[in-house]
Amino acid sequence: MSRSYKSPLEGYEGADPLPDTLNEDGKSLYNPPGPRSVLYDSFPEPFKKNKNGFDFHIYFMHTYDDERKYAYELHERVRREFPELRTYKVIDRPIGPHSTGTFEVNTFTPHQTGALFSWLVINRGPCSVLIHPNTNDGFRDHVENMAWIGRPWPLRTDVLRPRTTAKTDGPA
Numbered sequence: 001m002s003r004s005y006k007s008p009l010e011g012y013e014g015a016d017p018l019p020d021t022l023n024e025d026g027k028s029l030y031n032p033p034g035p036r037s038v039l040y041d042s043f044p045e046p047f048k049k050n051k052n053g054f055d056f057h058i059y060f061m062h063t064y065d066d067e068r069k070y071a072y073e074l075h076e077r078v079r080r081e082f083p084e085l086r087t088y089k090v091i092d093r094p095i096g097p098h099s100t101g102t103f104e105v106n107t108f109t110p111h112q113t114g115a116l117f118s119w120l121v122i123n124r125g126p127c128s129v130l131i132h133p134n135t136n137d138g139f140r141d142h143v144e145n146m147a148w149i150g151r152p153w154p155l156r157t158d159v160l161r162p163r164t165t166a167k168t169d170g171p172a
Helices: 065-081 110-123 138-143
Strands: 054-060 101-107 128-133 147-149
Touching: 054 065, 054 110, 065 101, 065 110, 101 110, 110 147, 128 138
Parallel strands: none
Antiparallel strands: 054 101, 054 128, 128 147
């Protein structure tokens, strides 16, 4: 089944056309000044309002001493560099959908998300990072709406699918 997408231009119907003018660099397009986007400060729908915006899962090869050591050092540095973020303990084994050692960091604003993302791009070392939003669909968040920094790892998606309980009216 194919998924349909709303137009990214929804809400801009009837807007003036954007100019084709180039900036002084001769490459990038000139964007006329406008109001500052509210998305710098708050996440759009369908983010869960009662949960953090993004989860950053830092993955490392838990069976390799050098990667495990780096992951623990990175974990400490994240806690020191970003004390306002929620950081969970390091887990030295696969857990849930995560197929290797991991620790998780949560961001609560777009500003925090951008800061942590840009910092991890440079400082993740041998680790990989799965980044996903928190909407009402954990499967889609981890599988379709995610991004990776570094090498992607396989996920156990069966644990992300909603569990349904079949109700019966009696013996079959």
